[in-house]
Amino acid sequence: MLRDSNLVPLSRQHQHALALCVRLDRALGAGAVDLEAWQAEIQQIFEQEITVHFAAEEKHVFPAAARFAELRPVVEELLAEHAVLREAFARSGARTHDPASLEAFASALALHIRKEERQLFEAMQKLMSAGDLAVVGAALEQALAEASSACLLPNEATRLRSDR
Numbered sequence: 001m002l003r004d005s006n007l008v009p010l011s012r013q014h015q016h017a018l019a020l021c022v023r024l025d026r027a028l029g030a031g032a033v034d035l036e037a038w039q040a041e042i043q044q045i046f047e048q049e050i051t052v053h054f055a056a057e058e059k060h061v062f063p064a065a066a067r068f069a070e071l072r073p074v075v076e077e078l079l080a081e082h083a084v085l086r087e088a089f090a091r092s093g094a095r096t097h098d099p100a101s102l103e104a105f106a107s108a109l110a111l112h113i114r115k116e117e118r119q120l121f122e123a124m125q126k127l128m129s130a131g132d133l134a135v136v137g138a139a140l141e142q143a144l145a146e147a148s149s150a151c152l153l154p155n156e157a158t159r160l161r162s163d164r
Contacts, residue, residue: 006137
């Protein structure tokens with residue numbers, strides 16, 4: 001299903017985070033992991049984009065979705081996943097990840113994003129009126145104004161190189 005324009009800003013941020021997951025997965029698979037550099041990048045992404053993203057979802061998207069009984073269980077799962085992901089992001093800030101926990105982090109983040117996109121957003125688009133989605137979209141636009149709209153590019157330490 002085509003994403004409703006009111007949810008597109010979140011979907012774009014989801015794409016940025018999924019790109020991080022793919023790059024991290026590739027680096028881990030190639031054995032090219034500079035733990036310090038990856039954790040610094042993850043911390044930066046969390047501070048610049050994810051913190052505001054999570055807050056916007058929790059304040060505007062999840063309550064709107066939870067008005068529908070059939071969406072309450074997925075909203076509860078997503079809220080619990082936000083707590084787990086915040087802990088994983090905090091580990092990056094504390095520089096306590098190892099390769100295995102970075103792999104688990106990337107997997108958990110990717111699964112979370114896919115659940116939001118494929119389950120929550122799809123169902124919201126089917127259940128909510130255009131007017132209700134527009135109200136959510138206007139609130140998101142204001143809430144996300146603080147977040148960076150630019151995708152952070154890999155730095156030299158995290159870039160997967162063909163010479164390794």
